[in-house]
Amino acid sequence: ENHDQAILAASAKHPVVPLEKGRIYTYGTAGFRMKADLLDGITFRVGLLASLRSRKQNSRAIGVMITASHNPAADNGVKIVDPLGDMLEQEWEHYATALVNAPSDEKLVEVYNRLAADLKIDLTAPAKVVYGRDTRPSGHTLIAALADALDATNTEAVDFKILTTPQLHYLVRATNSEGTPLAYGTPSEVGYYEKLAEAFGRAMRGRKINGPLVVDCANGVGGPKLNEFLKYLPKEKYNLDITVVNDDVLRPEILNLDCGADFVKTRQRAPPHPKPQPGVRSCSLDGDADRLIYYWVDPDSGFVMLDGDRISSLAASFIGDLVESAGLRDELRIGVVQTAYANGASTTYITQHLKLPVICTPTGVKHLHHVAQGYDIGVYFEANGHGTVLFSPDALQAFRKTQPQSPAQKEALDTLAALADLINQTVGDAISDMLMVEVILAHKKWTLRDWAMTYTDLPNRLVRVEVGNKDLFQTTDAERRLLRPEGAQEEIDQAVRKYKEARAFARASGTENACRVYAEAATRSEANELAERVARIIERYGSL
Ligand code: G16
Incomplete structure (x- = not known):
């Protein structure tokens, strides 16, 4: 079977927007992520790769998730999930990059066939892709581009519609393990809720939750999904008193806006809305519900975060x-x-x-x-x-x-x-992790x-620095040191030496067009000062 004509015809409907000379799209920390209007052709091509991956993996189901998680509402992203529900094998990220950057529809077909040949993929074998998206409005058209790719490659497509990212990961593994001794759960959204609710009951072992909990859902997909999940948990039995806030998914522009786990972590404060009630246990999820941060506003000491x-x-x-x-x-x-x-x-x-x-x-x-x-x-x-x-x-x-x-x-x-x-x-x-935290706190009877109180965090500060070309910044030693641009790391080292118990590093973000700077030091003001100093170094090197 040959997919060439079908891919050519479909690809013409989903062109990739060319980048300026010398720059390419890359499969980053969490797949391809950028302004949603650049993603149509990219999503189509990711669909082609997902079908190849499924055929390479003995026709097991591969997942595709459309989300930009903590990023602003205008962004979106696409990433591939492997058969066991984990992230795409790294070697394949290069293949994704190769497909996405093919300069024409004809070249795209060439790259597709070359990959199939090099990887000994039988294009006549069955292929299956399961997919979902977060609440971003752009997800709808991106799903259509993905579906066109699956159609052109004769791939079975299962649309799970709107989901949290971890739900899609669950569904991929559940789909592939169904009916085997390692069955992970029923491959449906309800199956996910039932599995977690049942396990939560066993883990609690009759313990009670210690006080109400306010859950900020970043106005993302976690809101409706958590509301749905709560129906599966008997509240009285566990003394479960959860209030879901920032769960408005009907106004896309407020997604992740002044709320959510990324806001809380980077700004080191509670979301201003709804007004935080002193002493109340709170936590925040991010836009696709894979991150979780706990916190409370203490009447005496102010905001305290548990990251x-x-x-x-x-x-x-x-x-x-x-x-x-x-x-x-x-x-x-x-x-x-x-x-x-x-x-x-x-x-x-x-x-x-x-x-x-x-x-x-x-x-x-x-x-x-x-x-x-x-x-x-x-x-x-x-x-x-x-x-x-x-x-x-x-x-x-x-x-x-x-x-x-x-x-x-x-x-x-x-x-x-x-x-x-x-x-x-x-x-x-985030939803599963939140239940885990609640189980542990209930067992330990901890507030x-x-x-x-288990330990005291070193004061720290995270800064986002806009630079012309973040790809100039290359790291080593698990991102703790910069290799390039030359000279930058020496300057960071000099800055760090000025402070006690201090540490700082800079790296290019894999999900945003920016660099991130992290600094910690013995006092809050020193951590802030150090972060600002390093940020200025990065700014300077980034504009060279
Ligand atoms: C994604 C990744 C995370 C990473 C985060 C920030 O999170 O899945 O592992 O920590 O981006 O990455 P970077 O600093 O490279 O921008 P999410 O929640 O946005 O999918």
């Missing part, structure tokens, strides 16, 4: 204790994965106090996920609240097969097994203040 590092250390500490009680300490290796953005105090707490190994990777959950898979229990979170906990097949087996010698050991084993079902195993999932 991804806190969620990570909370999970590692609780799960570590359970593994000990389950008698599996010598059997299962637990590790924590962070990025350069992790607060230094969290790394110290995890290594010195919890006595667990920490590995630092570049930004992007795909990197963290990969390293976390090397442990029996791999806890990974980015400071921005994106992460999850992975359990290896050996760990799952140990939870099920170990014969408990005491009620306490049985409880620990059962709770671990329940957590492994509750926590999304495919990718960071958010108790949680915040």
Whole structure:
């Protein structure tokens, strides 16, 4: 079977907007992400790649998600999900880049056929792609471009319509594992809610939640989905009192505007609307519900934030204790994965106090996920609240097969097994992570203040710097140092030396046309000052 004519005809309807000379579209931290009006042709071509990927993967289903997550409403993005629900294998990112940058429809067909030949893909084999999108209005037309690509390549298409990103990841894995011993869950949105609700009940083991919780959904897809999910949770049984706010998805322009996990993390304050009630437990999701940040406004000390590092250390500490009680300490290796953005105090707490190994990777959950898979229990979170906990097949087996010698050991084993079902195993999932945090706090009988007391964050500051060409900035050492432009790192080092207990780094964003600067130091004013200094260095080198 030959798809050439069909691809040529369809591609003519979905042209890629040419970039200025010398620049290309690249598959970044989270796929292709940019202003939505540039994405039609790109999405079409990603559809072609998804079909190739499915054929290469023995016709298993591949996922495509249309979302720009925390970015402004006018942006959108497209990314591919592999058969087990994790991110596209990195080697294939190059193939995506090659297809997307083919300079004409004819060249596109050439690249498509060359990939098929080089990768020994049988174009007559069945192919299947499942897809979804967030609430951005542009998602609708992008889905049409994707569907045209699937049609042209004779690929079975399953449209799950509007979803959170982690729901789509779940659905890909559930679709591919259905009917096997490793069945992940029923491949439907309802199946997702039922699985999480059931696991939450088992993990709670009769405990009660300690106080109301306000959940800010960034006016994104998490709003309607969380409202739907709450119908599956018996409120009285758990003393569950959740108020969903910023869940207006009918006015697209307010998506992520002055609310959501990215706002809270970067601005280090609560969303102004609705007016924060002092002392009330709160958390924020981002625009596609894969990030989670907890916080409260303290009547005495003001805003206190519990970010991804806190969620990570909370999970590692609780799960570590359970593994000990389950008698599996010598059997299962637990590790924590962070990025350069992790607060230094969290790394110290995890290594010195919890006595667990920490590995630092570049930004992007795909990197963290990969390293976390090397442990029996791999806890990974980015400071921005994106992460999850992975359990290896050996760990799952140990939870099920170990014969408990005491009620306490049985409880620990059962709770671990329940957590492994509750926590999304495919990718960071704000709704699932929120339930995990609530389970842990309920078991420990902790308030958010108790949680915040475990260690003291080093004051830190994150700055976004607009530059002419962010691709000038190249990093090494898990993004902690700049290789290029030449001279920039020396200047950063000089700036850092002026402060006590200080650290700073700069890197190009993989999702926005900007650089990010992170600084931490002994005091708030020093952290701010250092961040500003480094930002100015980056600005200067970025305009050379
Ligand atoms: C995406 C990635 C995250 C990353 C974030 C920011 O998040 O999935 O792993 O931390 O972008 O990346 P960068 O600093 O390179 O712009 P999301 O929530 O936007 O999909």
